Amino acid sequence: MSSQVAQNPVEHDEAPRGPAAATGTGLQEAPANWNGTADETAALQERLGGYFNGALTSNLVYLGDRLGLYAALKAHGPCTAAQLAEATGTKAGERYVLEWLRQQASARIIQTDAAAEKFWLTPAQQECLVNEVGPDASPNFFVGGFTAVPGLARTADERLPGLFKNGGGISYNDVEHGVTCGVCRELGTWVRHALVPSLRALPGMAEKLEQGCKVADVGCGCGTALLTVAKEFPASTFHGYDIAEDALEHARAAVAQRGISNAQFFNPGLDEEKLPQEGTFELVMTHDAIHDIAHPQAVMKSVRGAIKPGGVWIIGDMSALDSHAANVHSHPLASFLYGFSVHLCLPSGLSAPGGEGLGTLGIPAGEMCRMLREAGFSSAEVLEEWKHPLNRYYIAHA
Numbered sequence: 001m002s003s004q005v006a007q008n009p010v011e012h013d014e015a016p017r018g019p020a021a022a023t024g025t026g027l028q029e030a031p032a033n034w035n036g037t038a039d040e041t042a043a044l045q046e047r048l049g050g051y052f053n054g055a056l057t058s059n060l061v062y063l064g065d066r067l068g069l070y071a072a073l074k075a076h077g078p079c080t081a082a083q084l085a086e087a088t089g090t091k092a093g094e095r096y097v098l099e100w101l102r103q104q105a106s107a108r109i110i111q112t113d114a115a116a117e118k119f120w121l122t123p124a125q126q127e128c129l130v131n132e133v134g135p136d137a138s139p140n141f142f143v144g145g146f147t148a149v150p151g152l153a154r155t156a157d158e159r160l161p162g163l164f165k166n167g168g169g170i171s172y173n174d175v176e177h178g179v180t181c182g183v184c185r186e187l188g189t190w191v192r193h194a195l196v197p198s199l200r201a202l203p204g205m206a207e208k209l210e211q212g213c214k215v216a217d218v219g220c221g222c223g224t225a226l227l228t229v230a231k232e233f234p235a236s237t238f239h240g241y242d243i244a245e246d247a248l249e250h251a252r253a254a255v256a257q258r259g260i261s262n263a264q265f266f267n268p269g270l271d272e273e274k275l276p277q278e279g280t281f282e283l284v285m286t287h288d289a290i291h292d293i294a295h296p297q298a299v300m301k302s303v304r305g306a307i308k309p310g311g312v313w314i315i316g317d318m319s320a321l322d323s324h325a326a327n328v329h330s331h332p333l334a335s336f337l338y339g340f341s342v343h344l345c346l347p348s349g350l351s352a353p354g355g356e357g358l359g360t361l362g363i364p365a366g367e368m369c370r371m372l373r374e375a376g377f378s379s380a381e382v383l384e385e386w387k388h389p390l391n392r393y394y395i396a397h398a
Helices: 003-007 019-023 038-066 069-076 081-088 091-106 123-129 143-166 177-200 205-211 224-232 245-258 296-306 324-330 334-349 365-374
Strands: 214-218 237-241 263-266 281-287 307-318 379-382 391-397
Touching: 038 069, 038 091, 038 143, 069 081, 069 123, 081 091, 143 177, 143 334, 177 205, 177 224, 177 245, 205 281, 214 224, 214 296, 224 237, 224 245, 224 263, 224 281, 245 263, 281 296, 296 307, 296 365, 307 365, 324 334, 365 379, 365 391
Parallel strands: 214 237, 214 281, 237 263, 281 307
Antiparallel strands: 307 391, 379 391
């Protein structure tokens, strides 16, 4: 409860109605022309309460992943709070572990018995909460993106108020470390399970990659996509480009950890590491990045210059509808995607002078294809057969 509510209790017996009910203070009077109904007010309160509950639950999902609580539930469940605390090195905080378990069970994220004393994960919960990598890696793994939650909250508290008042943006090179990791993990699930099969399904692509060709990933982030394909096709050479040094550090560390010898990473913001313009690559990929770029048309023209005649650019970007009105009224994930946009994608798009600030849902399919043709590609079309939970994929021919 906020301090304002605590200091300003309702001062009359009648329950507050209208705007006063939404604040919980009872101090605001409904304007004379207010036409809301009690049902509308209750419905809004219920939605707001759901969002507040979701925020609190998101924090605890983040902790469950970070502290290894979910993994330990998979390994040791059914177990008590004491047993889980023992298994996760949180014995001194066993009481916190118990409260976390109760919250997660009441949120229907984990399982518990009738007495709420023992807790475990079903196979489906293991897939969503634990099975990120390794032999039991699941395409349903979902909690990686929650790594970004604390950093997004700090952005909202410390940086967004100034941007609202003064304008400007936040370069991807300056985002919170946890946000970088969360975005990489959120995008990585589809990449690890679907990218290589999708590439192999393109006519002639598998043969090119198996025989050996040059591939780039522009906006490569932590390098998950590039390294996944590099491992599958060792005869080809792979170059990743990103301006975020934090992400590039992760990518370079992953190269060493995984023993991949055919991949390198570069910062195109440095003169000596710019994207080459002499028609070097037969395949360029970009996953979920074009809408984040302050000057996307310039980047598209640069990518066109980097691709050999006959080469292709495969682009994944958010599956925006044809207009913002259509998104607001009809896109099933609009509130989530616009929310993410305010925290990350829009600030990135406004981080350079004259930035376009497209935002997460800023490029409908027709506009993407138009931009690609304007950048010099002979054709651009949607890859209807590439299925992704958030993105629409395109192929542009040099």
